Amino acid sequence: MVVLSQPILDSLSHIKTCKPTSNIFTEIPVIDLSAPTAKTLIVEACKEFGFFKVINHNITMEFLSKLETEALTFFNSAQQEKDKSGPPNPFGYGNKKIGPNGDMGWVEYLLFCTNSQLINFPGLSQTLCGLVNEYVSSIRKMTCEVLEMIAEEIQIWPRDALSRMIRDEKSDSCFRLNHYPPCPELQALSGRNLIGFGEHTDPQIMSVLRSNNTSGLQICLKNGTWVSVPSDHTSFFFNVGDSLQVMTNGRFRSVKHRVLAEGLKSRVSMIYFGGPPLSEKMKPYSQVMEEGEENLYKEFTWCEYKKSAYKSRLGDNRLGLFEKSAAQ
Numbered sequence: 001m002v003v004l005s006q007p008i009l010d011s012l013s014h015i016k017t018c019k020p021t022s023n024i025f026t027e028i029p030v031i032d033l034s035a036p037t038a039k040t041l042i043v044e045a046c047k048e049f050g051f052f053k054v055i056n057h058n059i060t061m062e063f064l065s066k067l068e069t070e071a072l073t074f075f076n077s078a079q080q081e082k083d084k085s086g087p088p089n090p091f092g093y094g095n096k097k098i099g100p101n102g103d104m105g106w107v108e109y110l111l112f113c114t115n116s117q118l119i120n121f122p123g124l125s126q127t128l129c130g131l132v133n134e135y136v137s138s139i140r141k142m143t144c145e146v147l148e149m150i151a152e153e154i155q156i157w158p159r160d161a162l163s164r165m166i167r168d169e170k171s172d173s174c175f176r177l178n179h180y181p182p183c184p185e186l187q188a189l190s191g192r193n194l195i196g197f198g199e200h201t202d203p204q205i206m207s208v209l210r211s212n213n214t215s216g217l218q219i220c221l222k223n224g225t226w227v228s229v230p231s232d233h234t235s236f237f238f239n240v241g242d243s244l245q246v247m248t249n250g251r252f253r254s255v256k257h258r259v260l261a262e263g264l265k266s267r268v269s270m271i272y273f274g275g276p277p278l279s280e281k282m283k284p285y286s287q288v289m290e291e292g293e294e295n296l297y298k299e300f301t302w303c304e305y306k307k308s309a310y311k312s313r314l315g316d317n318r319l320g321l322f323e324k325s326a327a328q
């Protein structure tokens with residue numbers, strides 16, 4: 001039997017667990033960005049899963065490894081050093097506490113605001129900050145390309161109708177580095193999985209995730225089944241956020257996802273959340289609507305949505321409050 005020390009027990013007691021599942025997401029849509037079929041496949045994936053994997057993206061492994069190594073240098077430093085970059089407000093270094101409303105996970109992270117120039121925090125090396133800046137610029141560019149393919153395919157015009165929101169210098173986007181330390185003790189004891197990052201949808205337009213070769217990410221399919229996404233450190237995983245669900249009047253699915261902690265390996269992930277400017281109206285594009293089709297949502301700005309999101313718990317149905325059917 002594994003005997004757990006009191007400090008470990010204390011640090012785990014506020015974190016949720018879940019039943020293990022053995023379902024692997026084998027049908028994951030894989031998009032080769034250079035293929036002529038890419039835009040059609042992306043749109044199909046956004047409708048069916050709200051999730052797809054991108055290959056052939058022109059971002060070198062050398063660069064990705066550099067950022068990962070520099071992130072690990074930060075996460076492996078002494079707790080008191082890391083705490084100099086926290087607590088998150090919401091930006092900065094956070095440990096186990098996710099957001100302002102009591103959510104906890106087996107994760108530590110750095111959350112950055114990416115409007116125009118990235119803002120550095122005390123305690124962060126210039127090297128890490130420089131790499132994050134460079135990474136965000138490349139990922140923003142790739143995200144714009146994908147959003148332009150989507151616009152073409154679903155015939156939203158102009159072609160940059162979606163991409164301009166994240167290219168805008170007022171775009172309210174952010175970037176997150178997550179580190180999930182291994183947790184061998186708990187797995188052996190309970191046979192359940194420890195939650196690294198609890199289930200949620202991302203509020204923005206599109207999120208782009210890259211991780212090392214440690215699994216843990218799961219998505220929820222339309223039928224409510226949780227499936228594990230096999231890790232692939234050479235590729236990017238895109239997920240549709242709430243804003244894009246609204247802008248397509250529910251045609252695209254803002255996918256629920258979560259991360260489970262691993263027993264023996266640490267997971268490092270980096271996620272870019274492409275969001276609109278605060279003043280942007282979140283409403284369906286008229287071009288996607290069929291004749292006579294009703295807007296499923298009330299009209300609201302990203303600023304209103306974000307304020308409401310930050311009052312919610314991670315797993316809440318944040319868009320529910322903005323559905324036409326919801327009470328005033």
Ligand SMILES: C=C1C[C@]23C[C@@]1(O)CC[C@H]2[C@@]12CC[C@H](O)[C@@](C)(C(=O)O1)[C@H]2[C@@H]3C(=O)O
Binds near residue numbers: 200
């Ligand atoms: C519990 C929370 C954390 C979060 C803000 C929120 O109140 C609800 C949304 C959460 C989320 C999920 C996706 C991203 O990781 C994130 C940065 C975001 O924009 O919305 C987080 C927020 C956070 O960690 O501050």
Ligand SMILES: O=C(O)CCC(=O)C(=O)O
Binds near residue numbers: 209257259269271
């Ligand atoms: O760390 C991951 O792999 C995903 C985390 C996530 O979903 C988030 O930060 O919103």
Ligand SMILES: [Fe+2]
Binds near residue numbers: 207
């Ligand atoms: Fe997420």
